[in-house]
Amino acid sequence: MANRLREVLLNGHWIANTNYKEQIIDLNWQQATQRIADLNTIAALTYHINYYLDGLLNAFENGKLEISDRYSFELPPITSEKGWNELVAKFLANAERFANKVERMEDDTFDRIFIDEKYGTYLRNIEGVIEHSYYHLGQITLIKKLIVVDIS
Template sequence: MKSAQQLADRLEETILNGTWVANTNYKDQLNDLDWKTATTKIESLNSIAILAQHIHYYTKGILEVFKGGTLDISDKYSFDFPPISSQNEWKNFLNRFWNDTEQLIKLIKELPEDSLNHVFVDKKYGTYLRNINGMIEHSYYHLGQIVLLKKMLLNKS
């Protein structure tokens, strides 16, 4: 199997439908949450909604590069989002997250194998391979936080 295909499969597993590494994924954790639970903060911790939006922020930013655009994301803005204030807004966000992830997965699968070692936007960011792997690892890191927060919030009631 091509490396690009393997990376795309790992990203899909992390966000949309896998259980191999974490026994869950973002879609499983978020689809059944109501917006009030998703936006509830515990002390100074980020909410589940903020963490999901944070991962979507990077997914969407990398997707734009894959579509031929520029890299317009910055770490300093990666937690700055307008508040979600209804179930409809939450569901709309989730749909954008799933759709953007599906698009990125498709484009990663189509990536020529030799492109994985090409520079991603600028030499300081490393290669496509490094950025895709980094995005997957970053997603798992925050997925663990989401799982813990969800357990804490749902066990409170």
């Protein structure tokens, strides 16, 4: 599971022939926040996935799920390179922390209930992170292609 997380978030090419780090690392803040029609920005999508990584890491550590879908796109304004670089750094650090946490889990943890029965097992939630991440990675990849064409 940890390897699958690293594939989509940090260094893989097997499923999508790219990953989050590869897609976001070379963008500047104007590109990351550029709006194409009514699509989310790359910054908003990066924030969105990081919101869940951070929230689930906290839940793993304190046994409480304190995040809500309604706040997952509430990206504070990014108005400088510093702001974008801080978001990227947080995302990459949380991605690595999340993969490391999963890697250190005992095998029987994956079949245990995650926080509350309504959320299913740890495995279901970790697989959900992977699937959700690939879904938005596809969006980021397409938006980046539109931005590169638009800026060139």
